[in-house]
Amino acid sequence: MTANLMFPVLVSLTLSSAMLSGLFFVFSNFAMNAFSRIPAESGVAAMQSINRVILNPGFLGIFGGTALGSIGVALAAILNWSHPSSGWALSGGLFYLIGCFAVTAMFNVPLNNQLETVTAHDPGASVAWSSYVAGWQPWNHVRTLATLLAALAYLIAASKLGEG
Numbered sequence: 001m002t003a004n005l006m007f008p009v010l011v012s013l014t015l016s017s018a019m020l021s022g023l024f025f026v027f028s029n030f031a032m033n034a035f036s037r038i039p040a041e042s043g044v045a046a047m048q049s050i051n052r053v054i055l056n057p058g059f060l061g062i063f064g065g066t067a068l069g070s071i072g073v074a075l076a077a078i079l080n081w082s083h084p085s086s087g088w089a090l091s092g093g094l095f096y097l098i099g100c101f102a103v104t105a106m107f108n109v110p111l112n113n114q115l116e117t118v119t120a121h122d123p124g125a126s127v128a129w130s131s132y133v134a135g136w137q138p139w140n141h142v143r144t145l146a147t148l149l150a151a152l153a154y155l156i157a158a159s160k161l162g163e164g
Contacts, residue, residue, distance in 0.1 A: 006076065009069055010089065010158035014151050016066040017096055021147035028144045032137050040126035044118055047132070051112045063101075070096040070150070073157075085160035092153030099146020107139040 035043040074093030077086040111132055118128045 006073070006085075006089075007158055007161055009073060010085075010092075010154050010161070013066060013069050013073060013092065013096075014154040014158065016062050016069075017092070017100075017147045017151035017154060019062065020066065020100065021144055021151060024140055024144040024147060028137070028141050032133055032140070036133055040129040041120040043133075044115065044120040044125050044129050047112075048116060048118075048120070051116065063104075066096060067101045070101075073154075077157075082164070083160075084163040085157040088153045088157035088160060092150045092157060095146045095150035095153060100143050100150065103139050103142050103146070108136060108143070111136045111139075 035046055038046075070093040073089045074097070077083075077089040077093070080086055115128070115132045118125055118132075122128075
């Protein structure tokens with residue numbers, strides 16, 4: 001990618017990674033804690049609704065688009081490794097692709113799918129809900145940090161484009 005194209009791509013990836021980090025931060029910092037303080041059937045129902053509604057073009061476009069952009073920037077960084085921005089661009093791509101995209105696919109989504117099978121009013125909903133929160137929350141913390149680090153790395157990469 002040329003510097004003329006790389007700058008807006010890196011700025012876009014910075015913003016989208018930061019936006020996703022904010023979303024994940026909301027769940028890590030207070031949403032899941034709030035859901036854990038209400039009756040399990042309400043927590044299950046709320047999270048099931050969120051998991052259904054979040055699958056919309058806006059979220060999926062940013063989530064998937066950031067993954068595609070991260071792949072492109074990582075490949076460009078490898079192909080132009082001697083440039084001062086390349087290490088930062090590759091780091092941003094890896095933070096996003098591994099710490100957000102892969103973690104979501106391998107951990108959070110399977111837990112969401114498992115929660116979808118729970119009926120909020122079943123007697124076992126409380127145990128299922130506690131198990132879900134205990135498994136889902138740590139991986140969400142990883143996504144929060146990974147997307148924040150991706151945004152920072154992309155920002156630094158963009159600032160170094162004029163060097164070299």
